[in-house]
Amino acid sequence: MTALHDPRGSSTGVDDAALVELRTEVREFLRDEIDRGAFAPDVDSWMTGFDPAFSRRLGERGWLGMTTPTEYGGRGRTPVERFVITEELLAHGAPVAAHWIADRQMAPGILANGTEEQKRRYLPGIASGSIYFAIGMSEPDAGSDLASVRTRARDTGDTWTITGTKVWTTGAHVSHAMVLLARTDGTPEDRQQGLSQILVDLSHPDIEVRPLRSIDGQAHFNEVVFHDAVVDKSALLGRRGNGWQQVMSELAFERSGPERYLSTLPLLRAWTDHLRETGATAEQRRTLGTLTAQAWALRRMSLQVAAELSAGGKPDVLAAMVKDLGSIFEGDLVDAVRAASGIVARRSGGTSLERLLGQSVLHTPAFTLRGGTNEILRGIVARGMGIR
Template identity: 50%
Template sequence: MSELLSAFRLAALTPAAEAFRQEVQAFLQTNFDPPSPARRARSWMGFDAGFSRQLAQRGWVGVTLPRAYGGAELDAFSRYVLVEELLAAGAPVSAHWIADRQSGPLILKFGSEAQRHFYLPRICAAEAFFCIGMSEPNSGSDLASVGSRAERVAGGWRLNGRKLWTTNAQNCQYMIALVRTSGSATDRQKGLSQLIVDLSLPGVTVRPIRDLAGDEHFNEVFFDDVLLADDALIGAEGDGWKQVNAELAFERSGPERIYSSIALLEHWIACLRRGPNAGRHAATLGHFATQLATLRRMSIAVTAKLAAGESPVVEAALVKDIGTGFEQSIAAVIEGLLADDPAADVDDALLATAAYLTQVAPTFSLRGGTREILRGMIARGLGLR
């Protein structure tokens, strides 16, 4: 474990990034009315294309992408600050989130020049929204067992299969799908490729899945003889496993993996300050504060590796595993403390926020890779398997 922990070299946000924070805060104060705590808790699952386009007009979608493709060409530290401030405010960022965080950087790194010039300016303008096509029925987080298949045909590919838990597929124009282009599921990592799927094509069916909270973020997507052009392939055929792991490092490393429950924690603190026993839960608050401070430092250390051009797959997996546990604990602990005193007069907004997060918290350790998958990666990084 010491070898892995040593990879988290202490890093700090740059002065330029901290100066950028002031700009983001000023924008939010002027252009965004803070929602209720329960709505804030939906921040990076809140879909608002109009708000995403407001950000895009300032160059804040695709912020790390080169100017030649419509991006702001800012560094990973500036993107970290932008994400942190948007999440803290509870802004609805889900529309552009995946394209900004991983689809755009993936296309930049592995895509053809034609793909970069077509997709990246549309991402930066918040005109093209992407979803992730990884998980499938009967495979879940075991991505090496995916069964969706694309076969070579005249002029391109014929795609058949299903994807599951696909966030915002009903609102997106494109999906980057991990599919098998050769061999069988028993070949595991071999024979996998990534394709860009236009979700408006004939043969694509998107079916929303309603969750316990009544939201419809997740979807099941069916591909029935979907014909894709030859240039739908990203990178080289058979390189999908290498590419998807690089993509997942982007997905797992950001502050969204530690701030999903922050609206509940902040509102609980506000309620405690208004009450007669403000210091009653000082030890619990201290526990949360130390965890959050440590996780934030670890997340910034991963960002420093991304800024240096590295692919911190194992480090990002560790932050995601510990971070989602922290997020889940906030909802569990606060709900337990509220239940300890059922006769107390509890703020309605606090109850609503706690109820929502209790319902969705189990997904925190599923999205972006289950604990079992992440811990397997960490074990390999430690040389234990």
């Protein structure tokens, strides 16, 4: 299936021919990787496909840290050029989980709010595919109420002493560092006020990482417990008390990318290949056409976010819309292929298509939860549109 990959480029301020050349280069690299057995396409690969060697190969090609300035080891390219690369990686089901969070939102977050020391310490490693990040936001018993943060970082002079628990922390067991949202001032009743971000190295002896197994038996989620962990005062990211505003800016990167509607595209591609080989009924062709049209519309929305980021904008509302609609589409795609194909989903054995369907079925429940539940996102959209 190639309908999602627009060779014509778009009106994003980037030369269309350059985008086509970049996309072609990435496709050739990925096809070679698949042909030589370096990886097999998987669904939801940006969450579960942890392969440090693959991440380093991307870094060597200059395909990480794309929007980071060259002085910090990046490439100084645009969000639209980065979009082209990430879209192809996801469409091919490449194992990108190791570097994903660091490259997606921590690089721009540190670039926007970090000290010079923090930029020099973390950004080159992110761009080379050798430093991985987790995000410490969600907490036990809080649900989607992110503002009810109870994890506390106490000011102890030259240090912060951190106590509390974060949960559903993707990749914490394999990450080098975490960006932690903690309360430095006030009480939980102060809500968004008094929150700060702190960069914490996860090798700390007083930080405990406990794996949480999901329905498919994997443990890419974690509970992270801070047992009075002491970190240097310089670990503060940005301004004290400005954590909520910084997190909201970073969420535009987290919620708007193509991973919000392409997690299950490898399944759709595999089914398309299957139909090409076996023939498709009229109903199957209608299903395929409908799914392709929906994905295309979501792609245009996501690409618009990338264009606005390139122009220096803050497309928070549009990003929330992309995440809401995209995560629903990912699940609908699984249901549609399952119903239209008549194929039995399998966790192991069988054909690649059966295995991809099995993976997709097990991962679907998380789609509308991660990155903010859809109900919360709709509230963000409503407020952004002035609806009370």
